Amino acid sequence: MTMKTPPLLSLVSAAVIAAFAGAVSAKPALKDVAYVLEGIIATGIAYEISEKCDSISPRRLRGLNYLFSLRNHAFDLGYTRAEVDAYIDNKAEEKRLKQIAYGRLRDLGAVAGNGPSYCAVGQSEIAKNSAIGRLLR
Numbered sequence: 338m339t340m341k342t343p344p345l346l347s348l349v350s351a352a353v354i355a356a357f358a359g360a361v362s363a364k365p366a367l368k369d370v371a372y373v374l375e376g377i378i379a380t381g382i383a384y385e386i387s388e389k390c391d392s393i394s395p396r397r398l399r400g401l402n403y404l405f406s407l408r409n410h411a412f413d414l415g416y417t418r419a420e421v422d423a424y425i426d427n428k429a430e431e432k433r434l435k436q437i438a439y440g441r442l443r444d445l446g447a448v449a450g451n452g453p454s455y456c457a458v459g460q461s462e463i464a465k466n467s468a469i470g471r472l473l474r
Contacts, residue, residue, distance in 0.1 A: 367421065378438050382441060383462075386447070386458060393474070396474055399471065
């Protein structure tokens, strides 16, 4: 004789399993993935320094490789190419990231319109071998 599962218990069990599966497979918005976010900001800061300081150059190949590694990290986390492309093309997110990057540059000592201040920040980041500094020479 087989025991029949009560319909309500089956329904509750199915709901709990579905909720748990959704929680496990849910991933945060790509803008909330710290590794990607910080990598993009570091790249933007390095680019800005290289644009404002004549004595510091970007390491273009290293920068491109770094950006590809950020993209691949997103893929490894389960984000699709369409999700990554949508994030890259999001103008509101681009504006937000620029504001963060400019704020951090100011906090590091860069002063708008003062090229030598950008050079000082760049030299400091290079000396620290920070994520920003590794993208500069």
